[in-house]
Amino acid sequence: MANQNATHGESHVAHHFVDSEQQLDSSKLGMWLFLVTEVLFFGGLFVAYIVYRAWNPELFYMSAKELSTTLGAINTVVLIGSSLTIALAVRAAQLNQRALLSRYLIVTILLACVFLVIKYFEYTSKFAVGILPGEFYTYEGIDHPGAPIFFSIYYMMTGLHGLHVIIGIGLMVYLVVKARAGTYTAAYYTPVEVTALYWHLVDLIWIFLFPLLYLIE
Amino acid sequence: MAAASKDLKIREFPVEENPTEHYLNAGKGLKSWLFTVDHKRIGLMYLASIILFFFVGGMLALALRIELWEPARTFMDADTYNRVFTLHGAIMVFLFIIPSIPAALGNFFLPMMLGAKDVAFPRLNLLSFWIYSIGALFTLYSIAYGGVDTGWTFYTPYSTSTGTAVISMTLGVFIMGFSSILTGINFIVTIHKMRAPGQTWGKLPLFLWSLYATSIIQVLATPNLAITFLLLILESTLGVGIFDPALGGDPVLYQHFFWFYSHPAVYIMIVPAFGIISEVISTFSKKTIFGYWLIALSSLAIAFIGFLVWGHHMFVSGQSELSTVIFSFLTFFVGIPTGIKILNWIATMYKGSIDLKTPMIYALMFLFLFSIGGFTGIMLGALSVNVHLHDTYYVVAHFHYVMMGGTVFAFLAGIHYWWPKMTGKMYNELWAKIASVILFIGFNVTFLPQFVMGSQGMPRRYYSYIEQFQTLHQTSTVGSWILGVGFIIVGIYLAISLFSKNNRASSNPWGARALEWMTTSPPAHHNFNHTPVVLHNPYDFHKPISEFRLGIDGSDGHHSSEDVSTPKEVGDKV
Amino acid sequence: MSGHHIISLKYLLGAATALVVLTIITVGASFIEIPRPFDLIVALSLAFGKATVVAAIFMGLIWDKKINTMALLFSLLFFIIMIGITLLDTLYRDVPFWIYS
Structure with missing residues (x-):
């Protein structure tokens, strides 16, 4: 470890890379491959969704009515906004605008928190009437023998998505701390770039969750 | 594609024999191992861990075979038996065979074969080892907590109602899945972005093609295992009911989820073995590999087809008749790329100067055993035959021929092939040959009778059996002891070779042509002290070996400030 | 670049x-x-x-780089494989295969 980077002009290029171009390209490909695993990870839940929806179309139409389209739509717009701000944060890093970089990151974090707060109110209003996952389901408003299955899938999909939002917030807080310390420059902003990719994926998943869970008429 | 630019001077870099400084003495103490980012040391730590778990799993297997000596109880009760075979399966699959070749030998040799200094993400590589260790701890905790009695497949609804340590066990496997994913991502990126100047895709060693195919499967299939076990854990803790008919769920869906990972996973286990066999057979036949592109691309074809056939594990599960027919049909396609490989290996040996060193002996045994495993697999893929043979010892014998006769024998070939490079020491060739023969005999005595038993209707996983099977069971048990003796001999002579003084290995004892042989044994801390340049295919045995030791003149391999622009021009390959 | x-x-x-x-x-x-x-x-x-x-x-x-787009499309392809083949089972559970009927 001792002799790494010793004679390098660009200090952020690790010893086994030729230059920063190769390093950034590698990191981005690595992140994209990770996103592939994320897509297939959520994919399992989408498969469950499709299988059960094909079996119980009526149940899904009835259950989706319990969810608030307004709150879902607001959250969609919030996430789109956060995707825009983190893309702007990457741009700021590329243009060496350090103050702007941390400001955009903070706005993104705030938007992510708004998303979670709205999600919290949605969850608690469902819990209050006994719409809980699986065997704890006690709600009687839906007259269907398989009634719990829609909300089990709903909670797992949105719960897993929410977990990704929380992880994203953690990553961005780390980025803000580092950005304040002046770590990221136009020559080195790989962590910002790959975190942004991750965050866009969180947005992408929600883009599919919203019509599939909230907008079934 | 890179072409060496005109103003670059390429020259031969002779390899130093008996180096005084290498990766093994580059740092001292436990910390220099546990927190290393050197892919070679991480590879060795993986190797040590998987050998440990192979030992544990092997001991469990011996216990199972002893218990089956008598038709009823021999020395353990039925509940213990269930736990022991579950642990044998889970440990061998998740802790030994999936990480075996890629994480141990792959980690060690992938960057070296590319002429790179390390994998693309060295710290992620270390993290992957630690995640594997944490997952292994969960498994050990499950054993201490009383074990699991579901079989390694954890089928619902039994797994959500048994009350044994299913949650901690599946959580352990869930965690190890991340380790597998990170290794896969690391390998794909490294192969894409870090090949030596001049090393085009057509000059990639076939071991790397097989690791590339394996990594693709790891990246695409493993997330599905994660979600499957997450759902299983949520099912047993929160009762989400996704696999529970009482709550509107469907237990067969669990099997779809599970096998969507676990069938491609058998190719995670076997495809790297194909890579080792390609290297070994070409090297010890001293002949250009026959059908380079066919072998390379058939690995990718196997990886792809492997995703289409998972339902052949579910022929009697109650899935629709339509899907059983389609799955059976698609299953036969796996035989095509596999057959292509076998044909190419045999054609490579044809008229070659075959040198029967230990790795080559193991490779030949692989061809024999894997072919039996493959052909019986074709039989099991046939729908009507499968219904008769489903869940019998025939299936057990089939996958042991593929997994043990295939992967473990190829793994042994790989260990013996690369042992001098990894350790700088040579093992005792005579004892190695003796052990290989003992293993081969022991393996066949153990598993051939199981084909017979299975076709006569002996079900797998049963604690007791009718007396007509006793002779066959006892033969199989004796075979397992022969296997045990064989592995003990391997362990002893490899350990002795480490501590002997007069057995320093040369840098290229087999006269191979791939890049990992063009550096010292054991390799330097950063693999090469120059930037290697590749002109030829790694199997061009008709070309002088000096043309395989080329490097950029004046480069010290660290790209220090004065030469950082020169490799950049050449390094534009990506 | x-x-x-x-x-x-x-x-x-x-x-x-x-x-x-x-x-x-x-x-x-x-x-x-x-x-x-x-x-x-x-x-x-x-x-x-x-x-x-x-x-x-x-x-x-x-x-x-195009390889990143390919990675994304591959994830989609394999998701389609998974759901497509699973549906061949779940949608046809009660339908006898034509050869047998």
């Missing part, structure tokens, strides 16, 4: 506007009575449209 492409403000703001407009259309379409299979097709087409905008512009795939 492609790795360091800076996306212009015009594209970023345009993409965000397009996404909001598409969201409004998605919600609006759900209030119109569209016969059963088609309501899902409309909703999913709009979702795919939005996803393409995010991936192409926000994630910069247009300007990036």
Whole structure:
């Protein structure tokens, strides 16, 4: 470890890379491959969704009515906004605008928190009437023998998505701390770039969750 | 594609024999191992861990075979038996065979074969080892907590109602899945972005093609295992009911989820073995590999087809008749790329100067055993035959021929092939040959009778059996002891070779042509002290070996400030 | 070089506007009575449209190395394989195969 980077002009290029171009390209490909695993990870839940929806179309139409389209739509717009701000944060890093970089990151974090707060109110209003996952389901408003299955899938999909939002917030807080310390420059902003990719994926998943869970008429 | 630019001077870099400084003495103490980012040391730590778990799993297997000596109880009760075979399966699959070749030998040799200094993400590589260790701890905790009695497949609804340590066990496997994913991502990126100047895709060693195919499967299939076990854990803790008919769920869906990972996973286990066999057979036949592109691309074809056939594990599960027919049909396609490989290996040996060193002996045994495993697999893929043979010892014998006769024998070939490079020491060739023969005999005595038993209707996983099977069971048990003796001999002579003084290995004892042989044994801390340049295919045995030791003149391999622009021009390959 | 492409403000703001407009259309379409299979097709087409905008512009795939786009498409392909083949079972559980009937 001792002799790494010793004679390098660009200090952020690790010893086994030729230059920063190769390093950034590698990191981005690595992140994209990770996103592939994320897509297939959520994919399992989408498969469950499709299988059960094909079996119980009526149940899904009835259950989706319990969810608030307004709150879902607001959250969609919030996430789109956060995707825009983190893309702007990457741009700021590329243009060496350090103050702007941390400001955009903070706005993104705030938007992510708004998303979670709205999600919290949605969850608690469902819990209050006994719409809980699986065997704890006690709600009687839906007259269907398989009634719990829609909300089990709903909670797992949105719960897993929410977990990704929380992880994203953690990553961005780390980025803000580092950005304040002046770590990221136009020559080195790989962590910002790959975190942004991750965050866009969180947005992408929600883009599919919203019509599939909230907008079934 | 890179072409060496005109103003670059390429020259031969002779390899130093008996180096005084290498990766093994580059740092001292436990910390220099546990927190290393050197892919070679991480590879060795993986190797040590998987050998440990192979030992544990092997001991469990011996216990199972002893218990089956008598038709009823021999020395353990039925509940213990269930736990022991579950642990044998889970440990061998998740802790030994999936990480075996890629994480141990792959980690060690992938960057070296590319002429790179390390994998693309060295710290992620270390993290992957630690995640594997944490997952292994969960498994050990499950054993201490009383074990699991579901079989390694954890089928619902039994797994959500048994009350044994299913949650901690599946959580352990869930965690190890991340380790597998990170290794896969690391390998794909490294192969894409870090090949030596001049090393085009057509000059990639076939071991790397097989690791590339394996990594693709790891990246695409493993997330599905994660979600499957997450759902299983949520099912047993929160009762989400996704696999529970009482709550509107469907237990067969669990099997779809599970096998969507676990069938491609058998190719995670076997495809790297194909890579080792390609290297070994070409090297010890001293002949250009026959059908380079066919072998390379058939690995990718196997990886792809492997995703289409998972339902052949579910022929009697109650899935629709339509899907059983389609799955059976698609299953036969796996035989095509596999057959292509076998044909190419045999054609490579044809008229070659075959040198029967230990790795080559193991490779030949692989061809024999894997072919039996493959052909019986074709039989099991046939729908009507499968219904008769489903869940019998025939299936057990089939996958042991593929997994043990295939992967473990190829793994042994790989260990013996690369042992001098990894350790700088040579093992005792005579004892190695003796052990290989003992293993081969022991393996066949153990598993051939199981084909017979299975076709006569002996079900797998049963604690007791009718007396007509006793002779066959006892033969199989004796075979397992022969296997045990064989592995003990391997362990002893490899350990002795480490501590002997007069057995320093040369840098290229087999006269191979791939890049990992063009550096010292054991390799330097950063693999090469120059930037290697590749002109030829790694199997061009008709070309002088000096043309395989080329490097950029004046480069010290660290790209220090004065030469950082020169490799950049050449390094534009990506 | 492609790795360091800076996306212009015009594209970023345009993409965000397009996404909001598409969201409004998605919600609006759900209030119109569209016969059963088609309501899902409309909703999913709009979702795919939005996803393409995010991936192409926000994630910069247009300007990036093609291998990254391929990775994303591969994840989609394997998801389709998984759901497609699973549906061959779940949709036809009670249907005897034609050879047997």
